[in-house]
Amino acid sequence: MIGFLRGKLVHKAPPMLVLDVHGVGYEVEAPMTTFYNLPAIGLEILLHTHLVVREDAHILFGFATEADRSLFRTLIKVNGVGPKLALTILSGQSAEEFHHCIHNNDTQALVRLPGVGKKTAERLVIEMRDRLPSLSDSGMINADNLGVASPVINSPKQEAISALCSLGYKPLDATKMVQNISTEGKSCEDIIRLALQGAVR
Numbered sequence: 217m218i219g220f221l222r223g224k225l226v227h228k229a230p231p232m233l234v235l236d237v238h239g240v241g242y243e244v245e246a247p248m249t250t251f252y253n254l255p256a257i258g259l260e261i262l263l264h265t266h267l268v269v270r271e272d273a274h275i276l277f278g279f280a281t282e283a284d285r286s287l288f289r290t291l292i293k294v295n296g297v298g299p300k301l302a303l304t305i306l307s308g309q310s311a312e313e314f315h316h317c318i319h320n321n322d323t324q325a326l327v328r329l330p331g332v333g334k335k336t337a338e339r340l341v342i343e344m345r346d347r348l349p350s351l352s353d354s355g356m357i358n359a360d361n362l363g364v365a366s367p368v369i370n371s372p373k374q375e376a377i378s379a380l381c382s383l384g385y386k387p388l389d390a391t392k393m394v395q396n397i398s399t400e401g402k403s404c405e406d407i408i409r410l411a412l413q414g415a416v417r
Contacts, residue, residue, distance in 0.1 A: 218276065222262045228254055231303060233278070235263065244278035247288075247306035253280050268299050277303065287311050287348075294343045301331050318344045346386050373399045376407035 221244070223237035230251050235242045244263060255261060263278035264285040277299060279285040284306060291302035305314065308329040317325045318341055326337035373394055380390035393411040402410075 217267050218265050220262055220264050221276075221278065223260065225254060225257055225259055225261050228257070231307070235261070235278075242276060244276045245303060246278045246280075247284070247303050248308075249284065249306055249310055250278065250280040275299065279306075281311075283311050287314065290344065290347050291340075293347075294340060296336055296339060301336075304331050305329055315348055317341075318348055346388050348387060371399075372402060372404040372407055375404040376411065379404065379408055380411060 221235050221237055221242055223235040223242070225233065226236045226241065227234035228251065230248060231245045233244050233246055233251070233254070235244060244265065246263070250263070263280070264282050265279070266277045266285055266288060268275045268277065277285075277288065279288060288299075288302050288306060291297050291305060292299055297305075305326075309317070309325075313325075316322070321341055323334065323337040323341055326332050326340055327334055332340070376394055376399075377387070377390045380393060381387055385393065390411075393414060394407055397407055397410050397414075399407055
């Protein structure tokens with residue numbers, strides 16, 4: 217519903233911050249990884265957002281990068297992981313660190329996060345393993361600067377992976393489908409077509 221907010225930072229008190237967008241103050245909850253990169257009060261920032269609607273409240277969550285928001289959205293799909301715990305996980309680890317924990321089956325590192333017990337850590341490893349794309353294709357390594365108030369422009373390859381995920385493919389499978397395609401000079405649509413042709417052979 218609300219893809220991103222761009223406005224003036226007027227208040228920050230973890231995990232809450234307030235953004236003035238054309239005279240409207242939006243209260244946004246954000247992980248510490250986002251707070252670490254916030255500029256001074258009064259400066260303009262852009263946050264990628266996710267709206268959670270409950271019977272008693274509408275809560276807006278904000279993230280420094282699209283990759284963080286994507287990870288948040290994937291986390292809350294895991295059984296037993298709600299928005300608050302997902303925010304805690306993102307506050308305790310960078311997206312890159314979390315990826316390494318999942319791909320290396322490092323439940324010990326996950327258990328050290330507040331609110332994550334042994335069973336939850338094991339569930340995260342099992343359920344998240346196939347949902348996470350490789351680090352090089354996820355945009356996790358090169359994070360966007362909060363001070364750059366413009367939407368992220370993905371490469372045609374990354375757009376193709378996202379589109380394949382929207383079609384129902386798991387992120388890991390979508391990444392594998394395009395990794396052997398020569399993408400230089402090709403549009404997103406060309407890459408998707410070639411990936412789908414390869415998938416049905």
